[in-house]
Amino acid sequence: AIKNFPQLEKEQLKFKDDQLIKQIESSDQAASNAWYAQLNASDEGLKNNWKNNINDDNWAEMNIPGYWSNEPIGKVNGVVWFKKEIDVPQNMLGKPAKLLLGRIVDADSVFINGNFVGTTSYQYPPRRYLFNAGVLKAGKNTVIVRIVNNSGNGGFVLDKDYLLTAGNDTINLSGKWKYKLGAASKPSPSQTFVRWKPVGLYNAMIAPLANFNIKAALWYQGEANTYNPKEYFSLMKTLISDWRRTFHNQNLPFIYVQLPNFMEAKEFPSESSWAELREQQRNLLAEKNTAMAVAIDLGEWNDIHPLNKKDVGIRLALQAENLIYGDKKTVFAGPTFKSITAAGNHLVLSFN
Incomplete structure (x- = not known):
């Protein structure tokens, strides 16, 4: 299958060299170890035991969740320590x-x-x-968080839950926290994920299963391909064909998840590589024995790995009931766009 994509095949042939892989992995590991060793050795928080309840009079303050690049400390990589004092009532004690x-x-x-x-x-x-x-005690308790930021903007991701719970009681941890820089550093050295190179995952995780009877394939992926969505259709079409050959079943059902929503909404219409990739996924339905679970409403703007996988699983199961098990009574999907036509000053949408 890889021969259909010369650039990928070229990279695959390069990484057939075991000695090269050992050299890259050894070099990457040494660079990573050196970065962390230097960071830990220079971290004032480790030197001075900031994990315990230390004086924070000279610590700055910021709202959590948030990123410290928006604070006076600025865009810095390395270690930043955070501290928050909370009052825990007696009724939260004695419970996990x-x-x-x-x-x-x-x-x-x-x-x-x-x-x-x-x-x-x-x-x-x-x-x-x-x-x-x-661990908890009645009255004042101290929460300390040591964050290591390798690159980009470090901090606490917005629009998530920051809570302490015990039994039926909850303390909201959002709001003002104290913080202090432990150590500044250059961004950590990049790593080469050899196993993610072309055919790496196939050789390790798919080929060994070739002699098993596989009922169907469920596929949830595509985020890493949004940089070149136009190529995705041909990649997936080839992958499906190759898996059917691997498992000796030219009709192997292949059910996949269309990419969910992600990133902040834009005020005005604009181009979107994510939308373009979703369209390539929709076009893939032209392949026989395929089905697609729509997840556009199940994503999170701030999380490329949204937490709600249960509803994704339910939608895949509904598609499987129809495609694999022949259940024609169950409603397995919503309407699918068919065409758009102009009628005077209106646009008329038609759906299957």
Whole structure:
């Protein structure tokens, strides 16, 4: 299949060299280790044990959620420490508790009253930290968050939940937090994800399954292709054909998710590579035994990995009931656009 795309094949042939892969991975790892070692060694917060309840009189203040590039500290990469004091009522004690910190760019380590409660190493997962009953105390409690920002704008992603819950009680953590720079740094060195190179994932994750009986394929992807949406149709058409050959089934059902909404709404109409890719996905329905679950209403403007996967799964299941299991009674999708015609000063839309 890769031979249909000469540039991708050229890259694939390059990475057949195991020695090259070892060299790249070794070099990347050494650069990453050196960056983190330098960052940790220069972090004033680690040197002076800021995770405990230290004097914050000379710390600045900002609203959370938000990004510190909009604050006097400016656009800086490295480590920034955040602190918030909260009053915990007696009725929240003696219960398992949960800390929700939305999403953070990029990595975080979190402490409550000096106790470590959780860490996440990159920006995309939602921050949900469960901890035991003995961590909280009645009255004043201190939440400390150490953020490592590798590149771009560091901080707390907007329009997410920032809460502390125990039992049926909740404390809202949005609002004023204290913050202080621990260490400034150049952006972290980029990494080469060899496994994401052409045919890398196929060789590791699809080819080994070739002798299994596969009922169907469910596919949710496309975000990484929005830089060149025009190519997506031919890539997907080739992939579907190749998988059907791999699994010895020329009619293998292939059900996929159309990209959801993402990024801030624009005030005026404009070009959108995301919309263009969704149209390429719609065109893919011309391939036999395919179906598409629409998810335009299930995304989040501020999250390329929206949390609501349950409804995505339900819509895929409805498509499967119709396409694979022949259930013609279930309503498996909404109307699909068919055509548009001009009628005087009106435009008439028709749907299947």
